[in-house]
Amino acid sequence: MTDSIRKAMVDEDRTPIPDLGASARRTAVEAALVEGHRRIYGFLVSQLKNAEDAKDVLQEFSLRAVRRADDLRDVQSVRGWLRRLLVTAIADHHRRTGRRRSQEMPAASPDEETYPADAAGDEADLAVCACLREVIGLLPPAAADLVRRIDLDGQPRAEVAKALTVSEATLAVRLHRARAKLRDLLVAMCLTCPEHGFLDCACDRARSLRQATGGLAKGPQL
Numbered sequence: 001m002t003d004s005i006r007k008a009m010v011d012e013d014r015t016p017i018p019d020l021g022a023s024a025r026r027t028a029v030e031a032a033l034v035e036g037h038r039r040i041y042g043f044l045v046s047q048l049k050n051a052e053d054a055k056d057v058l059q060e061f062s063l064r065a066v067r068r069a070d071d072l073r074d075v076q077s078v079r080g081w082l083r084r085l086l087v088t089a090i091a092d093h094h095r096r097t098g099r100r101r102s103q104e105m106p107a108a109s110p111d112e113e114t115y116p117a118d119a120a121g122d123e124a125d126l127a128v129c130a131c132l133r134e135v136i137g138l139l140p141p142a143a144a145d146l147v148r149r150i151d152l153d154g155q156p157r158a159e160v161a162k163a164l165t166v167s168e169a170t171l172a173v174r175l176h177r178a179r180a181k182l183r184d185l186l187v188a189m190c191l192t193c194p195e196h197g198f199l200d201c202a203c204d205r206a207r208s209l210r211q212a213t214g215g216l217a218k219g220p221q222l
Helices: 003-007 022-048 051-067 069-073 078-104 121-136 141-152 157-163 168-190 204-212 214-218
Strands: none
Touching: 022 051, 022 078, 022 121, 022 168, 051 069, 051 078, 051 168, 069 078, 069 168, 078 121, 078 141, 078 168, 121 141, 121 168, 141 157, 141 168, 157 168
C-alpha cells in the first residue's frame, strides 16, 4: 500500500485503521474503486447507447477529474463537481459527433447541433451519487460521515457543525482533510480499468490514460 492510499485511510488523529491483512485490504479497495468506476460507465452506456462511445467519454471524464483533482478541497460540493465534469464530457462528445455529422450532412437542422450541457443532469447526479458511495466507504468512519453529510446529502455546514458540537472553523478543517483523502481515492478510481482490473492494467485504454495524466498516473497502488 503506497503512501497516498495509506494517507487516505487514517483517521483525524492520524491513527492507522487496523490492518485487515494486505491481501484482503487490497481486494476490498480494488473492488470498491472498480465498482465506482463501473457505476459511471454503466450510466454512460445507458446515455450514449454505444459501449465504445461510453468508454471514450469515461476516459475523458477520468482524465479531467485527475487533472483537476486538487480543486476538490475547496469546491462547494464534491457531488456537484463530479456531476459537472460528467455532463460536460457528455456534451463535448455530442458536439464532436454533431460536427462530424454536419460535415457529412451539411443540411443538419439547428436542433441536431444543440447539446445542452445539463441534458442528462438528473441521471448523471444519480450515477455520481452511486459512485461516491462506493468510494466514500473506503474512508475512515469520521471522514466518511462528514463527506456523506455535506457532499452527498447536502446538509448545511452550520447544521453539521451543530450536530457534531464543533465550530464551523473546526468543521472546515476536518472537511478539508476528509476531501484530501477522498481526492486520493477518486484519482485511484479514475485510473482503474473498469474492464480488466486496477491501476496496473496493461490494456490500450489504461495505458493511454496513464500516459495522458503523466506523473499523476503513477498514483496510489496497494
